[in-house]
Amino acid sequence: MTVLELSDLSVRRQAREVLSGISVTLRPGECVGLVGPNGAGKTTLMRAALGLLPHEGRSSLAILPQHTRARTAAWLPQMREIAWPVSVETVVGLGRTPHFRTRPAAQDRAAVADALARMGLAAYAERTALRLSGGEQARVLIARALAQEAPVLLADEPIAGLDPAHQLSTMRIFADLAGEGRVVLVSLHDLGLAARFCTRLLLLSGGRLVADGPPGAVLTPQNLAHVFGVRAFMAETPDGPVFQPLEVVEID
Numbered sequence: 001m002t003v004l005e006l007s008d009l010s011v012r013r014q015a016r017e018v019l020s021g022i023s024v025t026l027r028p029g030e031c032v033g034l035v036g037p038n039g040a041g042k043t044t045l046m047r048a049a050l051g052l053l054p055h056e057g058r059s060s061l062a063i064l065p066q067h068t069r070a071r072t073a074a075w076l077p078q079m080r081e082i083a084w085p086v087s088v089e090t091v092v093g094l095g096r097t098p099h100f101r102t103r104p105a106a107q108d109r110a111a112v113a114d115a116l117a118r119m120g121l122a123a124y125a126e127r128t129a130l131r132l133s134g135g136e137q138a139r140v141l142i143a144r145a146l147a148q149e150a151p152v153l154l155a156d157e158p159i160a161g162l163d164p165a166h167q168l169s170t171m172r173i174f175a176d177l178a179g180e181g182r183v184v185l186v187s188l189h190d191l192g193l194a195a196r197f198c199t200r201l202l203l204l205s206g207g208r209l210v211a212d213g214p215p216g217a218v219l220t221p222q223n224l225a226h227v228f229g230v231r232a233f234m235a236e237t238p239d240g241p242v243f244q245p246l247e248v249v250e251i252d
């Protein structure tokens with residue numbers, strides 16, 4: 001069973017502490033939303049957890065040997081750029097790199113086909129990835145992360161730039177991956193979708209973890225006002241939680 005355990009994780013950048021003493025354990029089956037305002041430290045936390053940034057404290061992923069880590073964690077960074085004019089299938093196939101030595105086997109091709117189907121991209125397999133829209137390219141890169149079939153998935157704002165249907169379907173996929181027994185950590189600014197699809201939210205502010213729990217316990221009027229500077233409408237409905245920011249509030 002793979003868990004993601006962070007103990008007292010801190011990061012300094014240019015002598016400034018931008019992440020301070022984060023201790024959390026994420027377990028299989030959890031779809032965890034990482035939320036917080038711009039600059040709160042969400043990307044920093046994910047990159048440090050993966051061992052991509054120098055840090056203090058301990059991350060159970062960062063200490064793994066490179067090859068094991070590549071099989072353990074899939075990473076979808078915020079900056080998404082497809083650099084080469086290759087097919088969608090080839091880009092998604094890169095997610096299989098940790099799984100074979102010389103050339104992909106039948107199970108690698110099956111994982112790619114499955115990831116393409118999951119992201120609604122089966123008909124795009126032969127198309128040149130560079131000739132897709134920004135949102136379509138984002139879905140290709142999510143498919144690449146899915147093809148990796150890693151027990152841990154970290155995704156930094158994966159639904160930014162997607163249309164509403166694809167935002168919903170992508171969050172549903174992440175929730176389902178957690179339901180299949182993976183650890184999913186996803187940063188997002190849409191608190192409504194976070195409340196709807198995540199079983200647990202981590203709220204960051206100024207590099208510190210200020211709340212950790214079920215969405216209803218984290219998205220309180222106090223946290224919304226003090227951390228995000230907004231007042232919002234939030235209600236439980238037969239269709240699940242509904243969240244709508246209403247106005248900016250001034251805190252003395």
Ligand SMILES: Nc1ncnc2c1ncn2[C@@H]1O[C@H](COP(=O)(O)OP(=O)(O)OP(=O)(O)O)[C@@H](O)[C@H]1O
Nearest residue numbers: 013014018036037038039040041042043044045078
């Ligand atoms: N290369 C860098 N050098 C110095 N400071 C940095 C660097 N990268 C990020 N920071 C600072 O670290 C802090 C956390 O940044 P981070 O990108 O983790 O925030 P975030 O929560 O992901 O923000 P956003 O929602 O805007 O993507 C910010 O104050 C940022 O200015």
